[in-house]
Amino acid sequence: MKIGDLEFKPFISRDEISKSVKALAARLEQDYTGKTPTFLVILNGAFMFASDLVKNYKGDCKLSFMRLASYQGTHTTGKVKAYLEAEQLKNKDIIIVEDIVDTGNSIEYLIKHLQAQNPKSYRIVSLFHKPDAYKKTYPIDYIGINIPDKFILGYGLDYDGLGRNLPDVYQLKTS
Template identity: 35%
Template sequence: MADKISVLISEKDVEQRIQELADQITKEYAGKEVHLICVLKGSIFFTCELAKKIPLPVTFDFMSVSSYGNQTESSGRVRIIKDLDEPIDGKDVIVIEDIIDSGRTLSYLMDMLSARKPASLKLCTLLDKPDRRVTDVKVDYVGFEIPDKFVVGYGLDYVQKYRNLPYIGVVEQ
């Protein structure tokens, strides 16, 4: 049986907001190289689209962390599945995430990366659910603040499905 998905944020609105975030980052990092850390798997679509719109030198690395498994609720335990390939010391780093929910994963990740001595470290998320926050985490760039609904699309999945939707949708249960 197929899941029913309703559109929360249209493809056009997602694309427009990503351009606005890219413009903001471009202005703030003028004359610098930006090192993007894509948190796999969910933020891959967002990271690629954002990077294409930043007309500065951009480098990439990837991390994979998990606190969900195949659940819709965080387990509260963060596991590093894939660490960075290169050091970040002295680099201007922006961590790119698809969604920030409880904040546990990103709080842990930002503390860990900060200890690696980047020149600067900021956090960018496509979606933010502040109502679900249990841990304080500073988010520097937010695409959209959303209600406490389970969302899919634009990289976000439900048991590995729906990542390829070009919009943000809500799975109706």
């Protein structure tokens, strides 16, 4: 399948994704019993995962959204800047919702930003994780599916803005 100028092949089906999302929601529900966590959704990529995750989460919860703007120059390690009102996270049980943790640059930035705002607690849930590409040591508390270090798209993840709407996940063809 061609997206933009690149060729992709089917990788993870919507059924497999759905099972993983339900399992994550169930684990979170159990761990946050008696609490009202705030799901902090990291836009743009996590929008679809977050939507399905909270639909499957039956306990009380709140939602907050944060956009990370990447400034990508000629280097691949893009710097990120958060857009979020200060004090919004103080004394809250935060669950950071990411679609993917790859190198960990984004999550590192987020954690530093979050710590400065004194939340009561914070944990990370990511639907996808590339352990071989991960360069940080922060634990990813809840991981849906570990994947190899290859570019994917679909289910919220894009290539050059394209492919976010696809219900299944595709992997870049390399040969």
